[in-house]
């Protein structure tokens with residue numbers, strides 16, 4: 277248990293680990309017949325590897341790394357569309373740095389920038405707004421990307437642009453939602469999931485009730501968790517207690533930040549600016565119903581898909597994933613990154629084939645950086 | 657990308673647009689505080705909030721802020737956020 281000494285409160289960590297082990301034994305979890313707990317959020321995946329939590333917990337607990345990294349689930353077609361917009365005359369294309377190295381079919385945004393496109397890494401959509409103010413003769417496009425944590429910031433920026441009458445600002449909207457892919461995974465007969473650790477910062481925006489269906493309709497426990505290692509361990513313990521007691525509820529381990537009903541200002545901005553798309557394509561997971569957001573008609577002037585006639589506005593386009601890439605199987609927890617034939621050979625951080633290798637929250641990047649846990653076989 | 661980082665509100669910069677100066681991991685930058693506004697904007701001075709891509713998303717207390725910052729530093733996330741803010745400043749000058 278050497279990793280436990282790295283914790284701020286190693287004694288508390290050891291105590292929680294011991295309780296986890298006791299409960300795992302009590303419910304009969306073994307290495308051969310583990311309890312499968314999916315952490316949805318890529319930030320949690322990163323923390324699990326950084327602190328070696330997967331090695332510290334009882335061997336009857338198996339972490340399944342969920343699809344909660346927005347960069348990882350970005351389909352190649354959308355990267356291609358970014359590049360296409362960025363290359364249009366007069367455009368300044370702005371993006372979070374995380375998305376720069378995600379491969380498209382021909383190139384990444386990084387490569388498009390090297391080839392002359394005016395692509396700028398911004399910290400905030402507010403930077404894109406400021407660029408639009410300073411460059412009235414250019415069209416400034418912001419690549420709106422992320423789950424519910426990030427969605428309100430883009431919505432508030434669009435509202436601000438509308439208030440100012442900024443006509444040269446628009447958003448290429450790729451905002452996605454957490455509950456729908458979870459439903460898709462739970463509907464997948466090949467998935468074995470016994471419980472969930474819910475995303476803390478997404479829940480700070482949406483509250484805990486959007487997960488009610490997981491407990492009610494599928495009978496699985498979910499515990500919304502913070503990002504400290506002890507938060508994660510406590511959440512795993514809370515999931516196990518529910519399993520032992522035969523309960524399935526939505527619990528909030530991160531109540532110090534996550535309000536039960538979310539953040540009202542954020543939710544109002546989201547509702548004002550976006551509506552659900554009928555379906556949205558996820559890398560490796562395919563089209564998922566009502567899992568993506570588009571900009572409402574009243575803000576059409578700020579919708580880059582409309583103004584550039586691209587993406588879903590131009591009809592659905594599906595691009596096949598590169599051959600041998602197993603991103604979809606990794607994201608649905610069917611195989612570990614090391615189970616992908618390309619891991620470390622055809623796919624490395626320097627020469628990535630899939631997005632899971634380039635995002636800091638990607639499972640493949642985490643395996644590469646911190647080493648695989650118990651290198652385990654496929655879940656199936 | 658979806659993690660928030662603790663920042664302390666140190667000045668009001670534009671009340672009308674609900675903008676304030678936050679100190680985030682040693683870097684000062686303007687952030688939008690619409691999501692955490694409950695009364696007069698001045699009341700936020702000295703308060704801690706989780707800052708995510710230029711927006712204050714939730715109020716937190718000082719103790720929570722210190723613990724979260726430590727966790728994010730351990731994860732390398734605090735450093736990443738500071739770098740992203742510096743990139744953002746460069747982008748405005750056309751060097752990003």
Ligand code: SF4
Nearest residue numbers: 602603616623630640
């Ligand atoms: S190793 Fe590369 S190709 Fe294989 S699953 Fe990971 S990111 Fe995808």
